[in-house]
Amino acid sequence: MFSGAQVSLYPMSDDFVGIILGSLGALDPWRDRLRLETDSLSTLMVGPPDILFPAMRDLFCAAARSGVHTTMHATVSRGCPGEPDDPICAPVAGPARDASLADRIAACRDAVAAAPLLQQGIAAQLSLYPLGVGHHMDEIYGCIEFLKASGTFDRSKNFCTALRGDAGPVFETLGQAFTGFGATAGHLAMDVTVSANSPSDR
Amino acid sequence: MFSGAQVSLYPMSDDFVGIILGSLGALDPWRDRLRLETDSLSTLMVGPPDILFPAMRDLFCAAARSGVHTTMHATVSRGCPGEPDDPICAPVAGPARDASLADRIAACRDAVAAAPLLQQGIAAQLSLYPLGVGHHMDEIYGCIEFLKASGTFDRSKNFCTALRGDAGPVFETLGQAFTGFGATAGHLAMDVTVSANSPSDR
Numbered sequence: 462m463f464s465g466a467q468v469s470l471y472p473m474s475d476d477f478v479g480i481i482l483g484s485l486g487a488l489d490p491w492r493d494r495l496r497l498e499t500d501s502l503s504t505l506m507v508g509p510p511d512i513l514f515p516a517m518r519d520l521f522c523a524a525a526r527s528g529v530h531t532t533m534h535a536t537v538s539r540g541c542p543g544e545p546d547d548p549i550c551a552p553v554a555g556p557a558r559d560a561s562l563a564d565r566i567a568a569c570r571d572a573v574a575a576a577p578l579l580q581q582g583i584a585a586q587l588s589l590y591p592l593g594v595g596h597h598m599d600e601i602y603g604c605i606e607f608l609k610a611s612g613t614f615d616r617s618k619n620f621c622t623a624l625r626g627d628a629g630p631v632f633e634t635l636g637q638a639f640t641g642f643g644a645t646a647g648h649l650a651m652d653v654t655v656s657a658n659s660p661s662d663r
Numbered sequence: 664m665f666s667g668a669q670v671s672l673y674p675m676s677d678d679f680v681g682i683i684l685g686s687l688g689a690l691d692p693w694r695d696r697l698r699l700e701t702d703s704l705s706t707l708m709v710g711p712p713d714i715l716f717p718a719m720r721d722l723f724c725a726a727a728r729s730g731v732h733t734t735m736h737a738t739v740s741r742g743c744p745g746e747p748d749d750p751i752c753a754p755v756a757g758p759a760r761d762a763s764l765a766d767r768i769a770a771c772r773d774a775v776a777a778a779p780l781l782q783q784g785i786a787a788q789l790s791l792y793p794l795g796v797g798h799h800m801d802e803i804y805g806c807i808e809f810l811k812a813s814g815t816f817d818r819s820k821n822f823c824t825a826l827r828g829d830a831g832p833v834f835e836t837l838g839q840a841f842t843g844f845g846a847t848a849g850h851l852a853m854d855v856t857v858s859a860n861s862p863s864d865r
Contacts, residue, residue: 467788467822469856471734473679478862501863502788502856505821532673534736536790536854538822586669586704588738590792590852619707620669620740620852650792650822652738652854654671654704660680661703 462646463544465496465507466537468517474529487523491516496549503536509552510539514636517655522581522628525657537639537651542593552640562603569607569637576633583628584662585613585655586621587635592648604642608634621652631655664848665746667698667709668739670719676731689725693718698751705738711754712741716838719857724783724830727859739841739853744795754842764805771809771839778835785830786864787815787857788823789837794850806844810836823854833857 472480488495495508495516506513521533538544560568591601608614608622611634615625624631635653643649674682690697697710697718708715723735740746762770793803810816810824813836817827826833837855845851 465821467820469734469736471673471675473673473675473677475675475677477675477732500820500825501861502786502825502858507821530679532671534671534856536822541822544821584704588852588854590794592792592794618669618702619667619709619746620738620743623704650790650854652790652852654736656704659703 462540462550463507463547464510464513464539464550465505466513466517466535467503467505468520468533468535469503470520470524470531470533472524472527472529472531474527480524480527480529480531484520484523487519488516491519494549507547507549509550510640511553511636513537514632514639518628518632521655521657522579525581525583528658530658530660532654532656534654537653538649539639540646540648542648562599565641566603566607566610569641570610572637573611573613573630573633576629579628581628581657582626583631583655583657584615584659585624585631585635585653586618587624587638587651587653588621589638590650590652591643592650596643596647600642600644604638607641608638664742664752665709665749666712666715666741666752667707668715668719668737669705669707670722670735670737671705672722672726672733672735674726674729674731674733676729682726682729682731682733686722686725689721690718693721696751709749709751711752712842713755713838715739716834716841720830720834723857723859724781727783727785730860732860732862734856734858736856739855740851741841742848742850744850764801767843768805768809768812771843772812774839775813775815775832775835778831780829781831783830783859784828785833785857785859786817786861787826787833787837787855788820789826789840790823790854791840792852792854793845794852798845798849802844802846806840809843810840
């Protein structure tokens with residue numbers, strides 16, 4: 462299964478180039494498990510579905526620690542039938558897909574509760590797109606049930622769901638939503654925006 | 664049919680607030696046909712599918728004219744079955760859906776060729792998500808055929824398609840892709856990023 466993301470980091474500062482370049486070192490612990498390709502619009506991250514969000518978390522937090530209002534957008538995908546399989550995408554720890562939906566929701570909540578606190582408040586919004594057949598609506602409603610009970614739920618918006626809290630649990634919630642629901646090998650896409658240090662929140 | 668977008672504007676400048684506030688006047692010609700709601704992450708635009716992209720174009724170009732590296736992200740949707748119908752969303756001019764796919768591709772290309780040139784170069788990338796049943800793959804392949812022949816096609820990337828050119832034809836291409844393909848009343852979502860004045864392009 463091919464999995465990855467097109468990731469863009471936006472520091473709202475005259476020094477945006479310096480902040481972006483200064484953040485890239487945060488990806489070093491992940492580099493041997495990711496393939497990265499950058500162009501003027503985004504950086505392609507190809508790798509296992511379960512490390513995409515931890516890697517994005519570390520990149521985003523490094524930029525946010527500048528104190529500058531910074532946002533990140535990612536187009537995240539797994540199981541796209543048009544993409545060739547890639548050994549680098551093999552999950553580090555596959556989800557326990559033989560468990561019942563209720564047990565998986567509980568496991569996702571436990572993972573969020575156990576996420577490290579990074580002392581960086583963030584807001585996020587996500588849209589989850591199950592594509593093609595093989596995604597039972599039960600799985601989607603299960604994901605929504607998880608989001609609402611995750612401890613990071615902010616509110617439902619048109620076209621997306623908003624989260625808020627410390628970067629650790631919020632990114633864990635995003636990662637669990639991406640890997641924990643929908644057909645294991647099905648095509649799932651996520652459109653996610655993360656924001657820190659917004660003057661609107663002060 | 665409910666249609667709209669969650670739109671975020673990101674000027675990479677210390678004066679991002681001033682640039683955003685200074686751009687909002689560009690939405691004035693569209694305001695009577697849109698419902699707008701802003702929070703700290705994005706602005707919800709609810710309105711007819713065929714004016715969403717022209718309105719986003721005018722907003723983005725107003726910000727890009729600052730000369731600052733500016734990006735815009737939008738999560739665009741029509742026909743979401745979870746959203747109530749809204750009279751404000753009635754299309755201004757419905758696409759000629761009784762025409763053949765080949766004739767519709769030609770009509771979309773004609774619309775792009777007729778788009779006004781705005782003297783603002785931009786890059787864009789889009790992901791189109793047809794959701795649920797009722798979207799024939801012929802429609803999706805037809806949209807890709809249109810994008811490649813639109814005159815604004817840059818290249819195919821993982822998870823998205825990149826466009827490049829003057830803001831007029833590029834936004835027209837995005838709008839035609841959104842309204843011209845897929846089931847007329849089907850659920851279609853688009854994840855789109857637009858960029859201007861990037862130092863990577865200099």
